[in-house]
Amino acid sequence: MTQEHLTISQITLRRFILGRQGLYPGRRWKGKTGTRAALEADAVIQIDPLNMIARSHEISLYGRVVNFKPADLDAVLYQDRAGFDYGGTLFVYPMHELPYFRVVMGRKANEPRRVEFAANHGEVIERMRRIVTEKGAHGSREIGGESIFKGAYRSSRDTGQALYHLWISGSLMTHSRRGAERVYDLRERVAPPHFDYCASAEEADQYFALKTFRQLGIITAKSWRSSFQGSVERKVEPTEAEARLRGLIQSGMVTEIRLAEEPTIPRYLLSEDLPLLETLHRSKIPEAWQLLETTTDQEMTFLAPLEIVSARGRAKPLFGFDYIWEVYKPESQRRWGYYTLPVLYGDQLVARFDSKLDRASKSLQIKGFWTESGVQINKDFRAALKAGYARFLKFLGAERLESAVELPIDPKTVKALR
Numbered sequence: 001m002t003q004e005h006l007t008i009s010q011i012t013l014r015r016f017i018l019g020r021q022g023l024y025p026g027r028r029w030k031g032k033t034g035t036r037a038a039l040e041a042d043a044v045i046q047i048d049p050l051n052m053i054a055r056s057h058e059i060s061l062y063g064r065v066v067n068f069k070p071a072d073l074d075a076v077l078y079q080d081r082a083g084f085d086y087g088g089t090l091f092v093y094p095m096h097e098l099p100y101f102r103v104v105m106g107r108k109a110n111e112p113r114r115v116e117f118a119a120n121h122g123e124v125i126e127r128m129r130r131i132v133t134e135k136g137a138h139g140s141r142e143i144g145g146e147s148i149f150k151g152a153y154r155s156s157r158d159t160g161q162a163l164y165h166l167w168i169s170g171s172l173m174t175h176s177r178r179g180a181e182r183v184y185d186l187r188e189r190v191a192p193p194h195f196d197y198c199a200s201a202e203e204a205d206q207y208f209a210l211k212t213f214r215q216l217g218i219i220t221a222k223s224w225r226s227s228f229q230g231s232v233e234r235k236v237e238p239t240e241a242e243a244r245l246r247g248l249i250q251s252g253m254v255t256e257i258r259l260a261e262e263p264t265i266p267r268y269l270l271s272e273d274l275p276l277l278e279t280l281h282r283s284k285i286p287e288a289w290q291l292l293e294t295t296t297d298q299e300m301t302f303l304a305p306l307e308i309v310s311a312r313g314r315a316k317p318l319f320g321f322d323y324i325w326e327v328y329k330p331e332s333q334r335r336w337g338y339y340t341l342p343v344l345y346g347d348q349l350v351a352r353f354d355s356k357l358d359r360a361s362k363s364l365q366i367k368g369f370w371t372e373s374g375v376q377i378n379k380d381f382r383a384a385l386k387a388g389y390a391r392f393l394k395f396l397g398a399e400r401l402e403s404a405v406e407l408p409i410d411p412k413t414v415k416a417l418r
Helices: 010-020 031-040 056-062 070-079 095-109 112-120 122-135 158-168 201-216 221-232 238-250 271-281 315-319 379-396
Strands: 083-086 091-094 172-178 181-186 254-259 262-270 340-345 348-358 363-371 400-403
Touching: 010 271, 010 315, 031 070, 031 091, 056 070, 056 379, 070 083, 070 172, 083 095, 083 172, 091 095, 095 158, 095 201, 095 221, 112 122, 112 158, 122 158, 122 181, 158 172, 158 181, 201 221, 201 238, 201 262, 221 238, 221 262, 238 254, 254 271, 262 271, 315 348, 340 379, 363 379, 379 400
Parallel strands: 363 400
Antiparallel strands: 083 091, 172 181, 254 262, 340 348, 348 363
16 A cells, blocks of 8 residues: 655745745844854754855845844854864854764764874874863964965965864864954863763664654655765665665654655655745745844845755755856856845845945945846835845945946935834
């Protein structure tokens, strides 16, 4: 007998993935408390130092948290110690996940390049460990060193590379930041004692197997294996992935569903999230997702360049929106612009714009604005765009909107929210 599975539409899929990330139907967290709640709800926040108008991780949180300020994230991480940053690709995580990341940190320490670095630079590694141990939190700029890594992304000096080695291996953690610079301290002096222990390897694998669903919402078996393998920092063979996923389904922790547009491809989500999906399937909003202010139909949200729902090719299958962050492309190869942001309206990406923040004049300057083909620009569209820019100006600390191109709205009428 064939088992019946819930079959949902692409619209429901899109709304669920947006909602699971706190981007739909509108902001449901507020302030510093909301910033912490977003992290603990598995909002995926990738740290990036580039600050053209704001940093990507700050824009991600602006889209989720009412009245978000960058200082709120700093307070959550470096004062309350409720979260930490980690990874070669740098993300922010709630502090209660540290025991599972300790396993990952151990695996990172045993990577061939880490082992080679430790063998070749053992003396400087131990010297950095001793300086931090005896003198307290330090950033790499405070410590002199030999410049032996010309053109290196992280640091050209042996001392900076040694501090990073101790950090990625778990001996050090981020104590605080001076702008984009990381300040390091001993893990035991940063992490709350009740979280400073190492889970077993299997406990970590089980945790990350489920965390993958919490971050991505609904995924295929292939995507789950790829993301799980990246999370646990070890090779996961297809046979292991199949067995683990089958075990999660048989235990009742994971449920299979189908997409009407691709009915032959099974997709999976956490069983605890199934009621949320069923509510959306009935064209209703889950009670747990009740928003604090405006909906994304009433106020457009501008997505960060590294936003999990749209970055790295995800925008195309989910929204039919072709998005590539062109910041690292030569100018002659850019189609849109240096710092182009997607525009979320309702549950769709309807436009993109390139902009620059002039901090001296406190103005956000629009360099390009492009709507998607078929998008209807009417009274509601204009009102939602205007409301979106009003909140964005407040977040950026800007007072006015200026544009070098024609916009669907008059930029002079946009005032920052109070």
